[in-house]
Amino acid sequence: MKYAIDLHIHSALSPCADDDMTPNNIVNMSILKGLDIISITDHNSCDNIEAVIEVAGDDILVIPGMEVQSREEVHLLCYFSCLASIFKFDRIIRQRLPLIPNDPHIFGNQYIIDHLDNIIDIRDELLLVSVDMTVEEIIAAVEELDGVVIPAHVDRTSYSILSQLGFVPPDLKLPTLEISKLSSVDKLNLKEFNYIMSSDAHHLGEILERKMLVDLDEPTIHALLSLFRK
Numbered sequence: 021m022k023y024a025i026d027l028h029i030h031s032a033l034s035p036c037a038d039d040d041m042t043p044n045n046i047v048n049m050s051i052l053k054g055l056d057i058i059s060i061t062d063h064n065s066c067d068n069i070e071a072v073i074e075v076a077g078d079d080i081l082v083i084p085g086m087e088v089q090s091r092e093e094v095h096l097l098c099y100f101s102c103l104a105s106i107f108k109f110d111r112i113i114r115q116r117l118p119l120i121p122n123d124p125h126i127f128g129n130q131y132i133i134d135h136l137d138n139i140i141d142i143r144d145e146l147l148l149v150s151v152d153m154t155v156e157e158i159i160a161a162v163e164e165l166d167g168v169v170i171p172a173h174v175d176r177t178s179y180s181i182l183s184q185l186g187f188v189p190p191d192l193k194l195p196t197l198e199i200s201k202l203s204s205v206d207k208l209n210l211k212e213f214n215y216i217m218s219s220d221a222h223h224l225g226e227i228l229e230r231k232m233l234v235d236l237d238e239p240t241i242h243a244l245l246s247l248f249r250k
């Protein structure tokens with residue numbers, strides 16, 4: 021069966037995302053857009069994922085995810101099969117995150133929000149920075165936790181693996197790449213990869229419609245992550 025996915029959505033925890041990217045708003049907009057599977061991928065953090073999963077219930081499948089910025093300024097989407105795994109990964113990322121205080125007036129708010137859309141906390145350290153880990157180290161840490169890495173928005177001229185490294189090193193064994201929603205695979209001379217298209221939504225209206233479809237035997241996190249490993 022075909023399932024509609026958007027696996028790159030920022031919540032109000034990402035400083036660059038709108039404050040109304042709350043768990044209820046994201047889930048309800050994703051359902052309105054006709055999506056079956058989404059992922060919340062905040063910059064170097066995952067504090068709002070549990071609330072989004074709780075709000076989603078059985079209505080829409082939510083993959084625990086994070087968009088990590090490597091030392092080389094490459095954005096990597098990291099997906100996990102369960103909350104326990106992403107929380108373990110989060111502990112590693114917190115240790116490697118430089119402690120630069122966020123200035124909300126310049127970068128935006130970093131809200132931690134509960135399942136009722138109440139702001140329950142604020143992340144003080146700026147999340148929009150490189151963690152002190154290489155691309156290779158991040159991939160190793162994700163794979164150790166049985167997760168999957170997909171390089172983000174490879175068509176873009178900044179913060180992508182192609183813009184920063186110039187190519188996708190074959191030894192990294194990354195079979196799947198992400199392209200932006202207004203891009204096209206034809207523009208890239210990289211035929212040997214699989215692609216997913218995502219919205220990278222920072223505003224509610226940007227969340228993808230039924231545009232990126234995947235074929236799965238069953239709509240489970242396991243089935244989806246297996247597809248990205250091929």
Ligand SMILES: [Zn+2]
Pocket residue numbers: 087095172173179
């Ligand atoms: Zn990015």
Ligand SMILES: [Zn+2]
Pocket residue numbers: 028030087220
């Ligand atoms: Zn993003």
